[in-house]
Every structure is written in C-alpha cells, then in structure tokens.
Amino acid sequence: MLAATMRAASAATTSAATATAATAATASARWAHTLVLLRHGQSQWNLENRFTGWVDVALTDDGRKEAATAGAAMAAAGLEFDAAYTSVLKRAISTLNIALEVMGSEWLPVSRSWRLNERHYGALSGLNKAETADKFGEDQVLVWRRSYDVPPPLLDTDSPYWPGHDRRYAGLDSDILPRGECLKDTVERIMPLWEGEMGPAIAAGQRLVVAAHGNSIRALVKHLDNIDDNDILGINIPTGVPLVYTLDDSLRPIRQENSAGLLSGVYLGDPDEVAAAAEAVRNQSAATAH
Numbered sequence: 459m460l461a462a463t464m465r466a467a468s469a470a471t472t473s474a475a476t477a478t479a480a481t482a483a484t485a486s487a488r489w490a491h492t493l494v495l496l497r498h499g500q501s502q503w504n505l506e507n508r509f510t511g512w513v514d515v516a517l518t519d520d521g522r523k524e525a526a527t528a529g530a531a532m533a534a535a536g537l538e539f540d541a542a543y544t545s546v547l548k549r550a551i552s553t554l555n556i557a558l559e560v561m562g563s564e565w566l567p568v569s570r571s572w573r574l575n576e577r578h579y580g581a582l583s584g585l586n587k588a589e590t591a592d593k594f595g596e597d598q599v600l601v602w603r604r605s606y607d608v609p610p611p612l613l614d615t616d617s618p619y620w621p622g623h624d625r626r627y628a629g630l631d632s633d634i635l636p637r638g639e640c641l642k643d644t645v646e647r648i649m650p651l652w653e654g655e656m657g658p659a660i661a662a663g664q665r666l667v668v669a670a671h672g673n674s675i676r677a678l679v680k681h682l683d684n685i686d687d688n689d690i691l692g693i694n695i696p697t698g699v700p701l702v703y704t705l706d707d708s709l710r711p712i713r714q715e716n717s718a719g720l721l722s723g724v725y726l727g728d729p730d731e732v733a734a735a736a737e738a739v740r741n742q743s744a745a746t747a748h
C-alpha cells in the first residue's frame with residue numbers, strides 16, 4: 459500500500475506541475491481566485507461499502523495516507539491558502555487537518571459548517587450499497603445515489619441517525635434538519651454558505667481549500683460548472699484528490715487545458731488513476747451477483 463501511495467504521490471507531483479504551469483499561463487492575477495475542493499480520504503464505511511451521509515465515521519489508515527498525499531500534491535503545486543472550510547464531520551475535518559499539516563499551514567483559519575456535510579442518506583444510512591442493489595436493483599440504487607431530485611427513503615425521527623439527536627446540530631431549527639436529502643436539497647443548503655461567505659471571500663482575493671464529501675462536492679461543482687440535472691448523474695468524485703478551480707472575477711470557472719470532463723477543475727493526480735478511482739466510486743453499488 460505504501461508503494462501505491464508513493465506512486466500516487468509522484469504522479470500527483472508531475473500532474474501538479476502541469477496544473478501549475480497551465481494556471482500560471484492563464485494570468486497571474488487569476489491565480490488569486492483559487493478554490494480547491496478535496497473529498498475526504500477513505501472512511502471506515504467507504505471501506506465497508508456502506509451508505510454514510512451524516513453518520514460521523516472516521517478515516518481509515520489508508521484514508522489518512524490519502525489526506526497526506528493530497529497535502530503533498532497541493533504543496534508541490536505551489537498552492538497556498540488564506541482560509542479553509544470543512545463540514546462538521548470528522549472524516550472531512552481530519553482530512554483537512556492532515557493535509558494542512560503536510561503543507562505547514564495548520565495555522566489557517568478554518569470554518570466548519572453543517573452546510574458542507576455529506577448529502578443525508580436517510581433510511582439508507584448504514585446499509586451496504588451492493589446488498590441494497592441486490593434487494594432493490596442497481597437502477598433504483600443509481601437513482602438514489604446519483605439522481606438530482608429523487609431523495610432516498612426518509613428516516614423516522616426516532617432513528618439514531620436523525621440529526622435532531624446530535625447536539626452538534628442543537629443550534630439549528632429542527633425543521634431544517636434532514637430526514638434524507640437528494641442532491642437538489644444539498645445544493646439548496648450549501649448555496650447560502652457559498653453566496654454568503656465563500657464566494658465573497660474568494661471575490662475579495664482569498665484562496666480557499668474546502669475539505670468536504672462526495673455529494674457536497676458534486677453540489678458545488680454542479681453550481682460552478684452549471685452542470686445539467688441529467689449530466690450530474692455521471693459525476694463521481696474520488697477520495698483524497700485535490701480538485702483545483704481557477705475562477706474569474708465573476709466566480710465563473712476558467713477551464714484549464716487539463717480539466718476533467720464536464721468539470722473545469724484540474725485534479726492533482728494522474729488522470730488515469732483519478733478516472734479509475736471515480737469509476738470505482740460509481741461501481742460501489744454493483745449488485746453482488748456480478
């Protein structure tokens with residue numbers, strides 16, 4: 459595993475240099491409008507292939523290594539930040555802490571917001587994805603996982619997974635605490651943070667790193683890249699690979715030469731390895747009969 463981590467680090471460094479050159483060529487003034495989105499490293503429930511959502515699951519050892527590799531790749535790319543954002547879930551918080559430590563940037567101001575949490579998986583929380591596909595069919599599970607506006611089955615409020623039982627959400631009106639969310643719901647709860655804090659900070663010249671989750675990052679890239687409600691179904695975000703956006707003064711993404719498909723951002727990683735990692739995320743809900 460260590461060898462694989464080292465290979466990934468080296469590939470990330472090579473690709474990072476390319477990304478830096480491409481961005482620098484765009485215009486040095488634009489380098490100020492930097493936004494890096496980083497999905498947390500592998501969590502224990504990623505390893506066990508379980509729907510996670512707002513359940514507060516820790517990183518695995520491999521997840522911590524991914525976070526360190528991400529920090530090294532960002533440092534090698536010459537990225538520097540003025541502030542960081544993360545969710546209130548420890549897999550994202552730990553990923554950010556590890557990456558910032560590798561970058562020597564533990565001092566950065568960090569904002570934690572429930573609005574960057576993973577999409578809430580409702581009554582699917584805790585279930586194995588492949589077993590859920592066996593039971594309900596792969597097509598149904600794909601709709602629950604990736605459609606824009608179809609929510610998963612909702613939780614009852616007496617479930618231990620309902621956020622109303624968790625004191626970190628005590629300051630929030632129970633009406634806005636989700637019992638399950640589709641991606642559209644996730645976009646809608648992230649937008650006040652984007653429009654009220656993150657966007658204005660970037661417009662004022664701050665360079666931000668955001669450690670978040672597969673679906674909260676899908677929500678952000680859908681907004682940034684104006685991705686169609688149908689096309690967002692095909693977007694899967696790999697764990698632990700920094701996705702670097704360069705934004706213009708209107709906060710619209712500037713597409714780079716090595717942008718990733720529909721995304722204008724550039725992954726700091728070997729493109730083939732990143733594509734394989736995204737494909738592996740997609741395949742998590744293949745039925746066990748395959």
Ligand SMILES: O=C(O)[C@@H](CO)OP(=O)(O)O
Binds near residue numbers: 510511577579742
């Ligand atoms: O379980 C989850 O919370 C997410 C991310 O791990 O899964 P998926 O990729 O299936 O949306």
